[in-house]
Amino acid sequence: MKHPVATTRVLPANTAVSSGSRSANRTKTYRWFGTRAAESVAAGICVLACVSTVQASDAVRAMPADTFIETLAVITHVNYTDGAYVNVRNVVDDLAWLGIHHVRDYAPGSSPPFSSYVYLAQHGVKFNFLTGSNFAESIGQAAKLNVTVPGSVTAIEGFNEINNWPIPYHGLTGTAAGLAVQREIYARVHATPELKGVHVYDLTGYDEKSVETRADSADYANQHVYPQNGEQPTYNANGDRWMGAAIDAVKKFQLPLVITEFGYFSMPQAGWYMLGVDEPTQAKGVLNGYMDAAAAGVKRTFVYELLDQKPDPQNKSGEMHYGLFRNDNSPKQVAHAIRNLTSILNAGTTLRANGTTGAVRGTLAYRLSGMPVSANSLLLQKKDGRFVLALWNETPIWDRAAGTPLTSPPASVELDFGVKASRVDLYDPLVSAAPLASHRDLRQLTVNVPDHVILLEVTLADTPGT
Structure with missing residues (x-):
């Protein structure tokens, strides 16, 4: 079996969809929460010095982490x-x-x-x-x-x-x-x-x-x-x-x-x-x-x-x-x-009764620039409103002639959240359940995307409990 990349499609206004679908309503368009784009280990992140000049992308509907x-x-x-x-x-x-x-x-x-x-x-x-x-x-x-x-x-x-x-x-x-x-x-x-x-x-x-x-x-x-x-x-x-x-x-x-x-x-x-x-x-x-x-x-x-x-x-x-x-x-x-x-994904904070904007938002208008055709993303959202953006780059991982692992250089990808994030934590599940790096008060950053899944936990300024 040999297998291709999922394609995108546009749904008419007011189309009813379940979690995991791409949809559109009268005022906003939504992109599929998993995307493959076009350019490839430490999964470090570097805050961009400049204020964002990149226009926000269409909102991406998050899949609930559960x-x-x-x-x-x-x-x-x-x-x-x-x-x-x-x-x-x-x-x-x-x-x-x-x-x-x-x-x-x-x-x-x-x-x-x-x-x-x-x-x-x-x-x-x-x-x-x-x-x-x-x-x-x-x-x-x-x-x-x-x-x-x-x-x-x-x-x-x-x-x-x-x-x-x-x-x-x-x-x-x-x-x-x-x-x-x-x-x-x-x-x-x-x-x-x-x-x-x-x-x-x-x-x-x-x-x-x-x-x-x-x-x-x-x-x-x-x-x-x-x-x-x-x-x-x-x-x-x-x-x-x-x-x-x-x-x-x-x-x-x-x-x-x-x-x-x-x-x-x-x-x-x-x-x-x-x-x-x-x-x-x-x-x-x-x-x-x-x-x-x-x-x-x-x-x-x-x-x-x-x-x-x-x-x-x-x-x-x-x-x-x-x-x-x-x-x-x-x-x-x-x-x-x-x-x-x-x-x-199960770790969370207690929701405040008077602060639910982030929890009900359900979408994030983030933009990824420089994603290789081999890379993919998936946007999730925890119960407490925090988003988790998974990124991975499917470069070769095995040398079949030698029978040894391969590691390619990570892809440098620029990420714009569309709004200010009060905190961004970087996780590599292959390494630990603890964050490898944390940043505060930013809208843009550069992410080194390796040949396996990394996670960016994004706390927006209006997320409950922040």
């Missing part, structure tokens, strides 16, 4: 009882430590016991359940859990990658069988009272070009994205745009989208295709992918996977190195980075 956090998800294999997942308490603790509660797993079966899923659900885990060959039983078990712990099941997903694991069904084979099963799964889920409000995710592994509609088959389109050759998730100078192409392939279905598999394995390799990378590069790719997906409007992205399943000291199997945590449950750099990201 909404963004809800897009973050991870795959678990609780049904694998011969490896790291046998300890479900570790699974609960790891998810809480990351700040993630959405997981994708197979529906409960005979092993592990049903009580393991109840334990996870009681500790706040929300499940997207894959259906197995006995999909009727899978749906029944999901319904049982949703009754035992109401709200613990958010979605039921059709068969996984039928191109790799084809299924027969009522004399049908291949894509025809998969699509027929999906229609039955859809009908059964929506006819099950215990699963009221639970969405149906499409199956994966069929040729989207040969299918024109998913009506009566899925509530959400579904894709898998694995950047190859150690490449960035969306932008690569050679034309490979893994996530963008996956998104474009299902746009015709006019459904919201989930990505139920995405990731990099941390077993460094040289050569060609399905290349593993080192742990710092895995962290860069995963965080960039989470941001790319949210900026493109993907409703949830499940990273493969929570834990390295089994020990592999001789590095013989890339499959055993996809985890955010190692097999001994120690966190890799990617786990630290996700924890830092969610910690930064």
Whole structure:
């Protein structure tokens, strides 16, 4: 799968939109909160000496930080009882430590016991359940859990990658069988009272070009994205745009989208295709992918996977190195980075009852000058009204010939907030949950944007509590 950049479109005045959409009203135009622009490590910032002479851009509508956090998800294999997942308490603790509660797993079966899923659900885990060959039983078990712990099941997903694991069904084979099963799964889920409000995710592994509609088959389109050759998730100078192409392939279905598999394995390799990378590069790719997906409007992205399943000291199997945590449950750099990201976004101040201008503003008319075509931005807003601008530049991060990481010079980007900011804090989630630099009373600054996500937390002068 090769994937392109999201395009912009203009909506008519008074178009109703949900969070994550680009909209326009009678008096202002809004740009999509994630933008890719045109020019590329320390992510330092330097205050510009001059007063702004740059005209403010159109207002950008911010995605609520809570909404963004809800897009973050991870795959678990609780049904694998011969490896790291046998300890479900570790699974609960790891998810809480990351700040993630959405997981994708197979529906409960005979092993592990049903009580393991109840334990996870009681500790706040929300499940997207894959259906197995006995999909009727899978749906029944999901319904049982949703009754035992109401709200613990958010979605039921059709068969996984039928191109790799084809299924027969009522004399049908291949894509025809998969699509027929999906229609039955859809009908059964929506006819099950215990699963009221639970969405149906499409199956994966069929040729989207040969299918024109998913009506009566899925509530959400579904894709898998694995950047190859150690490449960035969306932008690569050679034309490979893994996530963008996956998104474009299902746009015709006019459904919201989930990505139920995405990731990099941390077993460094040289050569060609399905290349593993080192742990710092895995962290860069995963965080960039989470941001790319949210900026493109993907409703949830499940990273493969929570834990390295089994020990592999001789590095013989890339499959055993996809985890955010190692097999001994120690966190890799990617786990630290996700924890830092969610910690930064969850940290807030108490709103003042008489000062809500910043909280209800919802938009920021910022301008980025000098952004390379490989760079992207995503504007978020915390509950307390502070904005968080994520910036990242998808320059090459892996030398596939040598099997070693690459680091490009950061891009110098000029940022104008359009209004005066009383405080701007710079964060690098790959480094810390604490700010690396802080500045006060400014409207413009220069930002060095590296090959991975950095965050600028912007407190405007009229933000509540300031």
